[in-house]
Amino acid sequence: MSDLAVHFEGVGKDYPHFTLDNLNLSLPTGTVMGFIGANGAGKSTTIRILMGLVYQDRGSVRVLGHAMPFDQSVAKLDIGYASEDLRLYGSATLAWHMNFIQSIYPTWDQTYADSLVDRFDLKPQQKIKGLSHGQRVKAALLLVLARRPRLLVLDEPTTGLDPVARHEVLGALMEVLADDRRTILFSSHNTLDVESISDRITFIDRGRIIDTDDKESFLDRWRRLRLVVPPEVTLPPMPGIVEENRTGRLAVVTTNRFEPAMTSLYQDLGATIQAVDTMSLEEIFIANVRTGRNGKAA
């Protein structure tokens, strides 16, 4: 039994205007991975390959120990997938959908489903076509969560939700993690959501993974230094520096491999350190994407 819930090796997919290139991804059982990318970066394509909805042109994909796309019918019993464009039947009610899913999946938990109806503030007798966008998103999540799948794959689960609903949804996701055999992969461009609940973070841009690490390491490695540098001094290149902005005496240096030794090195050169700031995941993401697009090695 492998302890990787998801394992991608050298996965690629070619479209006329988009290429997913040499994707390597591993997600240990019991963790939450946040998958962050700009619009059109390849998040959804990756997730569709993972689900067997799109077949990869190259590479191997294993999900819960099953080879995809060949074993997808077995694998899908244990995967819960929800995406933004998930279609529910407009003229049927939420209760009808709950019955329908229950008839397919033996793991359906009605008590849990009822509690989620309350928490998500939904009405089972309401027809889907009468629901707002946010209510539909919550309904789709409920249908997936109540099956208690071992792997949850959520494509933009919090998009279009109001703050209260987002809080409830993130809370429900965290409760899933009380069971350490269950794993979550979710994509988002809302870095705040990803930052709060993810253990591992993967950045994707233009069809390539540009960085992947555990969250605390990300937050540890990246720093932004503000320096006052005498005019005659040029700052030496150092490994890990992804950006250097200098206007007059002020310099702002962004690094993805911060070490305290850096500050003493700058001080030896005659620079004054004004601040060493930690960066939010959003700032890290933007700096990462910019460096990647400029063609520099991060």
Add this chain to the structure above:
Amino acid sequence: MYIQIIDQIKQRIAIGDWPPGTEIPSIRQLAVVLRVSVITVKRAYFELERDSVITTQHGKGSKVAEFPNVAPRRYDEELAQSIEQVARLGAMLGLSPETLTERLLAAIDHHTKEIACLT
């Protein structure tokens, strides 16, 4: 984020909510309750163990150490940084060392009075 968790746990121990030897929640339990990621809590427990505030036995969970060291070592660092900051801002505003000292003394005075009001 993990620093906040460390502070909260140290505080609980310092005020006596969690006496030495108390079993503390597992990493996963605490993550679910606080709605933060498992890795963040893991990091906090790791640092707490390194500072001998808690002890962790694999498969048995974590306990408050027999003689937990909750000395606010980090506050010392924080103070040093804040004082640096005061000096820097003072220089930026062109304040004389005397004026800056006066302002600091006034702030200390204000804080002392505030605490006196509370107790």
